[in-house]
Amino acid sequence: MAIVATVSTGTFLTPLCMSCSVRSASVCSAIKDQDVPRLAGIATVMDVAVGKLLIEAGEQALYFFNVSSGAAKLYRLLPDGRRHIIGFVRSGDFLGLAAGEDYAFSAEALTPLKVCRFTRKKLYDLLSDFPAMERRLLQAASNELAAAQDQMLLLGRKTARERVASFLRSEAAHTPSAQGHSWALLMTRGDMADYLGLTIETVSRTMTALRKCGVIAISTASDVSIEDTAALESIADGTLLN
Amino acid sequence: MAIVATVSTGTFLTPLCMSCSVRSASVCSAIKDQDVPRLAGIATVMDVAVGKLLIEAGEQALYFFNVSSGAAKLYRLLPDGRRHIIGFVRSGDFLGLAAGEDYAFSAEALTPLKVCRFTRKKLYDLLSDFPAMERRLLQAASNELAAAQDQMLLLGRKTARERVASFLRSEAAHTPSAQGHSWALLMTRGDMADYLGLTIETVSRTMTALRKCGVIAISTASDVSIEDTAALESIADGTLLN
DNA sequence: CGGAACATGTGACCTAAGTCAATTTACAGG
DNA sequence: CCTGTAAATTGACTTAGGTCACATGTTCCG
Numbered sequence: 001m002a003i004v005a006t007v008s009t010g011t012f013l014t015p016l017c018m019s020c021s022v023r024s025a026s027v028c029s030a031i032k033d034q035d036v037p038r039l040a041g042i043a044t045v046m047d048v049a050v051g052k053l054l055i056e057a058g059e060q061a062l063y064f065f066n067v068s069s070g071a072a073k074l075y076r077l078l079p080d081g082r083r084h085i086i087g088f089v090r091s092g093d094f095l096g097l098a099a100g101e102d103y104a105f106s107a108e109a110l111t112p113l114k115v116c117r118f119t120r121k122k123l124y125d126l127l128s129d130f131p132a133m134e135r136r137l138l139q140a141a142s143n144e145l146a147a148a149q150d151q152m153l154l155l156g157r158k159t160a161r162e163r164v165a166s167f168l169r170s171e172a173a174h175t176p177s178a179q180g181h182s183w184a185l186l187m188t189r190g191d192m193a194d195y196l197g198l199t200i201e202t203v204s205r206t207m208t209a210l211r212k213c214g215v216i217a218i219s220t221a222s223d224v225s226i227e228d229t230a231a232l233e234s235i236a237d238g239t240l241l242n
Numbered sequence: 243m244a245i246v247a248t249v250s251t252g253t254f255l256t257p258l259c260m261s262c263s264v265r266s267a268s269v270c271s272a273i274k275d276q277d278v279p280r281l282a283g284i285a286t287v288m289d290v291a292v293g294k295l296l297i298e299a300g301e302q303a304l305y306f307f308n309v310s311s312g313a314a315k316l317y318r319l320l321p322d323g324r325r326h327i328i329g330f331v332r333s334g335d336f337l338g339l340a341a342g343e344d345y346a347f348s349a350e351a352l353t354p355l356k357v358c359r360f361t362r363k364k365l366y367d368l369l370s371d372f373p374a375m376e377r378r379l380l381q382a383a384s385n386e387l388a389a390a391q392d393q394m395l396l397l398g399r400k401t402a403r404e405r406v407a408s409f410l411r412s413e414a415a416h417t418p419s420a421q422g423h424s425w426a427l428l429m430t431r432g433d434m435a436d437y438l439g440l441t442i443e444t445v446s447r448t449m450t451a452l453r454k455c456g457v458i459a460i461s462t463a464s465d466v467s468i469e470d471t472a473a474l475e476s477i478a479d480g481t482l483l484n
Numbered sequence: 485c486g487g488a489a490c491a492t493g494t495g496a497c498c499t500a501a502g503t504c505a506a507t508t509t510a511c512a513g514g
Numbered sequence: 515c516c517t518g519t520a521a522a523t524t525g526a527c528t529t530a531g532g533t534c535a536c537a538t539g540t541t542c543c544g
Contacts (some may be wrong), residue, residue: 135366433492
């Protein structure tokens with residue numbers, strides 16, 4: 001199921017870590033240059049093609065992952081096929097903390113994906129020697145927890161309009177090139193719907209409505225831009241009444 | 243706002259830690275007996291009356307808490323007053339990980355509450371000397387993250403009936419005395435509604451419906467029991483079609 | 485013991501968002 | 515440059531759950 005291509009493993013990855021473009025922005029930054037060989041020694045670099053699974057729900061949770069480039073969606077299914085996307089991961093994100101014995105979610109590549117894979121046990125062993133990295137992980141978990149609470153508020157109490165506005169604001173914030181410009185959404189309307197607890201049709205209609213009132217512009221379905229940041233903000237936060 | 247009564251502070255709390263009924267079940271179990279004075283030295287024991295705030299949203303996040311007895315609800319508000327309960331904490335639970343610079347949520351006592359309060363900075367310093375406790379915190383954060391993902395699936399994709407059934411199952415699991423017996427719900431219908439993304443009326447009607455079809459029994463509003471565990475399970479998981 | 489002040493339960497009705505059904509793009513592969 | 519397939523949009527209609535209104539407990543002080 002989870003068809004992936006393992007590129008390479010082991011200590012000879014040291015140069016890859018040293019030149020890793022996301023190391024400074026990820027939990028790996030807690031490892032100093034001279035200790036990088038230890039880190040590289042337990043890492044496996046993998047490529048995942050678009051649409052392929054990196055993690056499949058129900059599998060034994062043997063690994064942690066760190067995303068070096070690309071993006072993926074994480075989702076859970078109900079027995080009758082209802083799907084909910086619990087989040088997206090991107091360059092620099094750490095993946096797998098929220099797992100027990102087995103993974104409760106699946107992870108599917110949205111773009112060509114490059115990840116570093118660590119066996120849980122080996123990474124835990126490594127953490128004992130590098131408390132700074134454990135601290136970074138704890139902080140990453142705290143941030144994810146705070147984001148999860150935001151999302152619970154969104155799913156529990158926001159309207160469709162507020163959800164879509166919140167989503168676009170957050171996407172723009174995650175996309176450096178989006179500041180004042182249009183950018184490419186990585187996900188389909190269906191993904192957005194499953195992330196926001198809506199249907200495809202409602203997402204589509206809401207996007208159109210936001211476009212018609214001048215808050216956003218949509219050139220193609222995946223190429224959007226924010227035209228009125230203040231309005232988007234106040235819709236997202238529920239400050240606007242109309 | 244957050245009116246609380248500080249009972250006592252400092253190392254002379256050592257006997258309190260040693261006899262703490264939740265120590266073995268909490269992150270504090272990572273501290274060995276001989277090191278307990280260090281732990282007790284940075285703790286403040288506090289009592290919070292029902293309805294009083296332990297944490298107020300927007301305040302500077304100076305503290306972590308560990309619940310020794312009682313329960314509290316954690317909630318966030320939208321500007322127009324819509325409320326969402328992001329979770330409940332009970333004996334043994336650690337509280338405050340999901341905070342940035344400021345608390346994003348408020349915490350209100352549901353029952354008379356006893357907590358140990360730690361300054362964030364002091365606890366972080368302590369963690370550097372007790373990696374086992376840091377590991378426990380990381381595990382606690384992982385568990386919370388997994389629970390948050392369950393709740394996102396519930397809020398995004400489950401029906402009212404499935405939400406209420408999931409809630410009752412989870413409450414029963416958190417209440418040792420609930421196995422095969424009735425137990426007292428700690429929260430009002432309003433709290434349940436704000437936790438499940440519903441209204442009071444829908445929670446009330448759904449509880450009545452579950453009672454009428456023999457899945458649960460309700461003696462008084464807060465005293466409930468599970469009459470058909472298998473049915474409740476299959477409703478909660480969305481396995482049942484009718 | 486009495487009676488506010490809440491909390492809960494239940495009807496009657498409403499609406500935001502879901503469902504169903506066509507079109508209309510958009511893009512990947514030949 | 516087609517053309518087949520999947521994604522998106524849009525309209526018409528339905529519905530689960532929300533809103534409003536009111537009756538009925540409960541609780542807990544004084």
